[in-house]
Amino acid sequence: MGVSDFFDPDGIAVIGASKTAGKLGNDAMTNIRTYDGEVYPVNPSSEGSVYGYDFVDSIHETDADLALCCVPSPVVPEVLEECGEAGVGAAVIFAGGFAEVDDEGRAREDEIGRIGEEYDMTILGPNTAGYCIPHLDLYGSFVPEIRDVETGNVALLAQSGGVGITSAFQLDREEYGVSAMFGLGNRANTDFAEFVPVLDDDPRTDAIAVHIEGTDDIDDAIEAFRESETPIIAFKAGSEDLSEFVQSHTGAPIQDRSSYEEALAGEGVVFVSSVTELLDASRAIADAPTPDGRNVGVVTAQAGPGIIIADELHERGADFPDLEPETQERVDDLLQGITYTENPVDTGRPLPEFGQVIDAVARDDNVDVVVVYEIYEDSLGYPLEELETLAAEVDKPILFTVAGPADSLEAERLRMEEVGIPTFQAPKRGAHAVAALIDSVADDA
Amino acid sequence: MGVSDFFDPDGIAVIGASKTAGKLGNDAMTNIRTYDGEVYPVNPSSEGSVYGYDFVDSIHETDADLALCCVPSPVVPEVLEECGEAGVGAAVIFAGGFAEVDDEGRAREDEIGRIGEEYDMTILGPNTAGYCIPHLDLYGSFVPEIRDVETGNVALLAQSGGVGITSAFQLDREEYGVSAMFGLGNRANTDFAEFVPVLDDDPRTDAIAVHIEGTDDIDDAIEAFRESETPIIAFKAGSEDLSEFVQSHTGAPIQDRSSYEEALAGEGVVFVSSVTELLDASRAIADAPTPDGRNVGVVTAQAGPGIIIADELHERGADFPDLEPETQERVDDLLQGITYTENPVDTGRPLPEFGQVIDAVARDDNVDVVVVYEIYEDSLGYPLEELETLAAEVDKPILFTVAGPADSLEAERLRMEEVGIPTFQAPKRGAHAVAALIDSVADDA
Numbered sequence: 094m095g096v097s098d099f100f101d102p103d104g105i106a107v108i109g110a111s112k113t114a115g116k117l118g119n120d121a122m123t124n125i126r127t128y129d130g131e132v133y134p135v136n137p138s139s140e141g142s143v144y145g146y147d148f149v150d151s152i153h154e155t156d157a158d159l160a161l162c163c164v165p166s167p168v169v170p171e172v173l174e175e176c177g178e179a180g181v182g183a184a185v186i187f188a189g190g191f192a193e194v195d196d197e198g199r200a201r202e203d204e205i206g207r208i209g210e211e212y213d214m215t216i217l218g219p220n221t222a223g224y225c226i227p228h229l230d231l232y233g234s235f236v237p238e239i240r241d242v243e244t245g246n247v248a249l250l251a252q253s254g255g256v257g258i259t260s261a262f263q264l265d266r267e268e269y270g271v272s273a274m275f276g277l278g279n280r281a282n283t284d285f286a287e288f289v290p291v292l293d294d295d296p297r298t299d300a301i302a303v304h305i306e307g308t309d310d311i312d313d314a315i316e317a318f319r320e321s322e323t324p325i326i327a328f329k330a331g332s333e334d335l336s337e338f339v340q341s342h343t344g345a346p347i348q349d350r351s352s353y354e355e356a357l358a359g360e361g362v363v364f365v366s367s368v369t370e371l372l373d374a375s376r377a378i379a380d381a382p383t384p385d386g387r388n389v390g391v392v393t394a395q396a397g398p399g400i401i402i403a404d405e406l407h408e409r410g411a412d413f414p415d416l417e418p419e420t421q422e423r424v425d426d427l428l429q430g431i432t433y434t435e436n437p438v439d440t441g442r443p444l445p446e447f448g449q450v451i452d453a454v455a456r457d458d459n460v461d462v463v464v465v466y467e468i469y470e471d472s473l474g475y476p477l478e479e480l481e482t483l484a485a486e487v488d489k490p491i492l493f494t495v496a497g498p499a500d501s502l503e504a505e506r507l508r509m510e511e512v513g514i515p516t517f518q519a520p521k522r523g524a525h526a527v528a529a530l531i532d533s534v535a536d537d538a
Numbered sequence: 539m540g541v542s543d544f545f546d547p548d549g550i551a552v553i554g555a556s557k558t559a560g561k562l563g564n565d566a567m568t569n570i571r572t573y574d575g576e577v578y579p580v581n582p583s584s585e586g587s588v589y590g591y592d593f594v595d596s597i598h599e600t601d602a603d604l605a606l607c608c609v610p611s612p613v614v615p616e617v618l619e620e621c622g623e624a625g626v627g628a629a630v631i632f633a634g635g636f637a638e639v640d641d642e643g644r645a646r647e648d649e650i651g652r653i654g655e656e657y658d659m660t661i662l663g664p665n666t667a668g669y670c671i672p673h674l675d676l677y678g679s680f681v682p683e684i685r686d687v688e689t690g691n692v693a694l695l696a697q698s699g700g701v702g703i704t705s706a707f708q709l710d711r712e713e714y715g716v717s718a719m720f721g722l723g724n725r726a727n728t729d730f731a732e733f734v735p736v737l738d739d740d741p742r743t744d745a746i747a748v749h750i751e752g753t754d755d756i757d758d759a760i761e762a763f764r765e766s767e768t769p770i771i772a773f774k775a776g777s778e779d780l781s782e783f784v785q786s787h788t789g790a791p792i793q794d795r796s797s798y799e800e801a802l803a804g805e806g807v808v809f810v811s812s813v814t815e816l817l818d819a820s821r822a823i824a825d826a827p828t829p830d831g832r833n834v835g836v837v838t839a840q841a842g843p844g845i846i847i848a849d850e851l852h853e854r855g856a857d858f859p860d861l862e863p864e865t866q867e868r869v870d871d872l873l874q875g876i877t878y879t880e881n882p883v884d885t886g887r888p889l890p891e892f893g894q895v896i897d898a899v900a901r902d903d904n905v906d907v908v909v910v911y912e913i914y915e916d917s918l919g920y921p922l923e924e925l926e927t928l929a930a931e932v933d934k935p936i937l938f939t940v941a942g943p944a945d946s947l948e949a950e951r952l953r954m955e956e957v958g959i960p961t962f963q964a965p966k967r968g969a970h971a972v973a974a975l976i977d978s979v980a981d982d983a
Contacts, residue, residue, distance in 0.1 A: 114917060115917050115918070120917075189886050190875070222840075236913065236915070237915050237916050237917060238915075238916060238942065238943040238946060241943045241945075251842065252842070253840070253841065253842020253843070253845070254840075254842070255839075255840025255841060255842040255843050255844075255913065256840075256842035256843055256846070257842075258840070258913055258941075258942075259840070259842075259843055259913060259941040259942075259964075259965070262913070262941055262942050262943055262944070263941070263963075263964060265943070265944065266944040266963075304842070306842070306845065330842070330845050330846045330849055331845050331849060332849050332852065332853070334852050335845065335848055335849055335852060338841075338844075338845060338848060338878065338882055338884075366966075367846075367964070367965070367966040368843075368846065368964055368965055368966065369964050369966065369967075394700075395667075395698070395699075395700025395701075395703070395704070396698065396700065396783075397696065397697070397698020397699065397700035397701035397702075397704075397749070397751070397775070398698070398700050398701055398704055398813075399700075399783075400698070400751065400775050400776050400780060400783060401701070401775045401812075401813065403780055403783060404775055404776060404777050404780055407777065407779050407780060408777070430635070433783065437783055439783075441634050468681065468700065468703055468704060468707070470681070470682050470683075471682050471683060472559060472560050472565075472682060473560070496703075496704040496707055496708070497683065497703075497704075497707050498683040498686045498707055498710070499707070499710065499711040500686075501683060518708075518711075519704075519708060519812065519813055519814050520704070520812070520813055521811075521812040521813065521814065522814075
């Protein structure tokens with residue numbers, strides 16, 4: 094048994110399932126209904142059925158190999174022992190009240206670990222909001238409406254289930270999805286080191302977004318990040334100064350971001366500073382080709398936001414190369430009388446020629462990454478045709494920062510995403526995504 | 539004549555008005571149609587009418603006291619001279635091609651300044667996207683769909699018209715509006731020093747969001763920021779290393795952010811680092827009471843995002859006071875068996891008692907600002923009743939960071955905004971807004 098069991102369970106038991114709305118065991122049942130396989134609500138004090146599934150008294154009456162444990166902390170070891178006896182291969186433990194609380198809780202968590210080992214059972218949690226794999230319609234979580242989250246190509250691996258859930262919804266808000274989301278919680282017997290290789294092997298995952306608070310198995314985690322062929326983008330939260338609060342949450346040891354950064358320097362693991370950056374960087378890296386270097390071409394229709402983007406990129410170590418003579422000539426021809434035709438190129442306002450200017454800069458051999466900024470104008474629209482051609486013909490990242498009336502531009506923004514042009518909705522967000530892309534190039538690449 | 543003329547023009551002339559879609563002079567006509575007053579399309583080469591307004595040959599045939607100049611740079615001085623002769627009090631010059639381009643352009647800009655002085659004419663621009671005042675239905679801009687932008691209580695004063703426009707649309711995307719938006723552009727005879735006092739006097743403006751690239755009149759600008767009774771939130775863009783690009787844009791001199799920060803230290807002017815922060819901070823400061831100090835109470839329903847918020851606030855110099863004994867007792871009662879009831883308070887997941895926990899923390903005298911984080915659950919909803927009561931009874935800022943399924947939570951988020959609880963859509967965004975609030979307290983406050 095292993096982490097991959099969470100992807101392909103052969104029957105799911107919901108232990109502590111309930112008919113009462115608002116109860117954990119009811120919320121979990123609500124979410125698991127879309128799963129295309131046997132579901133067993135387990136509860137000896139309930140009769141009849143819930144959502145069309147008949148209650149059973151015990152895990153022994155099921156053929157489940159995945160258990161969602163919706164019972165309170167003190168009951169968990171007993172329930173888990175039964176799962177082990179019944180041959181369950183993997184379990185999700187939602188309840189808190191373990192190592193994050195007190196010594197008694199820690200003892201109980203140790204027992205969970207021991208039971209997992211005894212029965213070779215893979216455990217997600219305790220103290221987690223669970224997981225979801227939208228393309229399998231598999232929502233092993235008690236969080237209502239997690240089923241809204243669509244399929245995408247970024248996997249979320251969050252130490253905090255809350256951060257995992259938040260991130261999934263934040264992606265969803267901008268019409269993106271996830272290949273999978275796992276909230277690790279207290280990590281009784283699975284940690285980053287166990288999940289990263291499985292997500293690395295997942296053909297639907299093009300980038301792994303990792304949220305770290307701190308782990309005892311830091312060396313194994315770092316090794317897993319290092320060995321992943323799928324790009325890793327990491328947000329390390331929790332500082333030494335908040336140690337008590339952080340420990341109270343997941344029982345995580347206190348580690349500085351630098352412990353991770355130093356160990357992974359030059360390995361192509363990208364570190365970011367917020368959930369929004371984590372998601373934007375992961376999308377960019379999942380969807381765009383890997384750049385050959387740090388040379389950025391900026392094309393902006395409005396200089397003010399262009400300055401904001403260039404400023405941030407400059408600070409993050411990007412270079413702004415001169416354009417090749419033939420590119421410069423083409424841009425000058427396109428933009429006669431325009432203020433600033435050198436890189437960063439500023440067209441002053443949206444123009445019918447804007448797409449051709451992007452084309453010229455994107456095809457320039459001096460340029461490794463292109464970032465575009467343009468306030469949307471209805472009468473012109475975005476240069477979709479040129480972008481589509483470029484995405485097909487030019488093997489370098491082209492990122493588009495959109496602005497303007499949200500309702501009008503949304504369809505064209507999504508069309509860009511479809512053809513492989515990642516989009517961003519504020520100047521710095523575009524700049525941060527470019528910075529992540531150039532940071533994602535490992536030293537030996 | 540003065541800047542206030544932009545607020546209350548008695549007749550508007552659109553010079554270079556056009557019937558041809560996509561032309562600047564047509565876009566400006568499109569936007570000005572909602573203005574409740576006389577509009578005069580001026581163009582000697584056009585006949586008939588545009589959008590129901592009859593063309594006239596010259597500004598002399600109008601009673602306009604505001605002119606929107608849609609003509610190219612070389613023609614601007616001549617047109618402006620005519621405006622002055624015709625008694626026009628204020629003009630917006632959209633065209634680029636002035637000090638930002640070359641010596642010839644700089645000479646032309648100097649001439650504009652001279653004409654403005656000769657005729658006592660207030661000039662916005664050149665090289666600007668213009669301005670808008672939604673509550674007057676007054677959209678003096680060529681940017682299509684700027685009319686989508688609704689009324690709000692934050693004024694945007696942007697050196698770059700593009701940044702002003704982008705910011706207005708970014709607010710609009712989250713259902714906020716502006717009291718006014720001005721893009722200063724090259725500042726031929728009006729600058730921050732002229733606009734800040736007028737926005738300070740505007741009863742509809744509760745915060746002024748300022749975007750700065752750099753200005754020759756830095757002392758006057760700083761004096762205006764210092765004297766404003768309306769809070770100033772400033773985003774200084776453009777670094778020394780980008781000097782050529784920045785100068786090419788608005789002819790702005792190169793100034794470090796520190797020149798502004800040092801001059802305004804302790805004055806309550808808040809400095810931020812991105813457009814998103816600028817808007818979030820301005821909303822928070824416009825809508826929430828001024829805090830008495832830096833003591834922050836954090837209430838979170840999910841510890842992971844709570845850690846992210848606390849982490850950022852800690853770095854920004856916030857304090858997390860102990861709760862008073864009676865508050866602590868009340869919170870402990872409400873959250874029996876919950877992991878972490880001390881500040882930051884973590885309820886583990888959303889609970890029916892969540893609103894009462896916020897209430898307890900918000901009424902604690904040790905707490906100056908409250909920031910809440912909660913992933914939305916349909917069955918519980920957000921604690922609107924408690925929040926509404928608190929907003930009415932407790933004179934301190936309460937900020938709410940939302941997360942979850944966007945469609946489900948949106949109505950309740952907007953309801954919070956209505957009762958005076960500013961909302962934010964990512965953990966760090968909430969933290970940044972709190973940091974701005976505590977930074978907004980002047981040293982002598």
